[in-house]
Amino acid sequence: MSTATPQTKLLLQSESLPPLKLVDIPSQFASKFATGVGAPQVYFFDTVFKVVPHGKPRKRLLFLTGDHLYLSKVDTSVQRCIPVTDVSQILINSSHKVVGLKIPNEYE
Numbered sequence: 001m002s003t004a005t006p007q008t009k010l011l012l013q014s015e016s017l018p019p020l021k022l023v024d025i026p027s028q029f030a031s032k033f034a035t036g037v038g039a040p041q042v043y044f045f046d047t048v049f050k051v052v053p054h055g056k057p058r059k060r061l062l063f064l065t066g067d068h069l070y071l072s073k074v075d076t077s078v079q080r081c082i083p084v085t086d087v088s089q090i091l092i093n094s095s096h097k098v099v100g101l102k103i104p105n106e107y108e
Helices: 006-013 027-032
Strands: 044-050 058-064 068-073 078-083 089-093 098-102
Touching: none
Parallel strands: none
Antiparallel strands: 044 058, 058 068, 068 078, 089 098
16 A cells, blocks of 8 residues: 555656656676666666664665665665655755655565
8 A cells, every 4th residue: 555645646647857867777786686678767776774773774775766666785686676656755864964765564
């Protein structure tokens, strides 16, 4: 069940938004994500840190397409696929250069 509001869905489906620039996945990580004909177009890719309640932050790869967020460990293939419509909040702390995503339907 999606927690996205009608306004969020409208924004995601809006044709008035400018087209996003596609990014190239660095060659050392290209094998982690599908490429070629029929593969999702990647709009954002970066190494991020997953914050966990106990223990050290964990390094992850984040791929963002028009429909999903994909997360993987640096040394494995994609482990999580989250619809962007499931993101209920984007939390930003510019002084610490941190962005958090609130995804109520996820287990972590």
